[in-house]
Amino acid sequence: MTSSESPIQSRKIAEAARLLIDARRARQPIQAPPSELAPADDAEAWAIHEAVVASFGPVVAWKTGAPSPEAEPGMGLITADTLKASPAAVPADAFVLGAVEAEIAVTLARDLGPRPEPYSADEVLDAVATWHAAIEVLDTAFADWAATPALWKIADRQSHGLLVLGAGVTERPKIPLARLPVRLTINGETAFAHEGGNSGGDPARLLTHLANARRATDRPLLKGDVVTTGSTTPFRRATPGQSVRASFEGLPDAELTIAAA
Structure with a gap:
């Protein structure tokens, strides 16, 4: 319990986290979460998120993203x-x-x-060791993800399921990140191919926001951390037996195979 949490709120956070942890580990989706455990606001949703993540291990990576170039980016912890x-x-x-x-x-x-003082975008970009293509797999503890309220999605690991990291290169892509050509293929068929596409705008903006959002906390961004900077493609469900490839100009591909059922 933090100094700002009441005993009742602390119990609620712990119970909500346990509900999500159990559903994720058993792969038994929650049909209808108890209304009394629903996060009341962003702060409560984040407290549940942290409690869920802590049960899976220490933080080694981060996710960030935003629904528009003007929107404040969100964040998620990755173990x-x-x-x-x-x-x-x-x-x-x-x-x-x-x-x-x-x-x-x-x-x-x-x-x-x-x-x-806040970090500038140049300082944050200069702190990058390697650049990677990545595949993020979205997953859920809920039976109906589309209908799940946004605060529950934040609490539920920001809908994170897996991050597949392609081999890294030390040189930043020559094309501006906001216009970098991308292709997502599933079983060799192109699902999406375009320039840029990040809903939050320039990935450098998202990365810089995350660095500054975390700089005054007890867990800032650290050497060796991986940060994935938001989707550049709409999501597409992949099913057992399929292979997925994410390709960006100038970066080695990221590849994921889901075993056949």
Whole structure:
């Protein structure tokens, strides 16, 4: 319990987190979560998110993204159990939702720790060690993900299921990140192919916002952390027996195979 939480709120957060943890581990989706456990606001949803993630291990990566270039970006914590190097393979029953997106990710060369003044975009980009193509797989603890309220999605690991990281390169892509050509293929068929496409605008904006949102916390961005910067494609559900590839110009591909049922 934090100093700002009442005992009742602390119990609610713990019970809501346990509900989500059990559903994820058993792959038994929640049909209708108890109304008394629903997050009341962003702060409560984030507290549940942190409690859920803590049960799966220490944080090694982050996700960020926004619905528009003007919207404030969100964030999510990622643990080692859902971070895999490409090419990755998972069992047929690995996901409830299994929606895949192509993303640009980075690995950090140094800490972006506490300091009074905000980090500039140039400082954050200079802290990048390697650039990667990535596949994020969205997953859920709920039976009807589309109808799940936004605060429950935040609490439920920001709908994170898996991050597949392509091999890294040290040189930033020459084409501006907001216009970098991307292709998402499933079983060799092109699902999406276009330039840019990140709903939050320039990935550098999202990365910089995350660095500054975390710089005054007890867990800022650290050397070795992976950050994935939001979807550049609409999501497409992948099913057992399918293979997925995310390709960005200038970056090695990220590949995921889901075993046949």
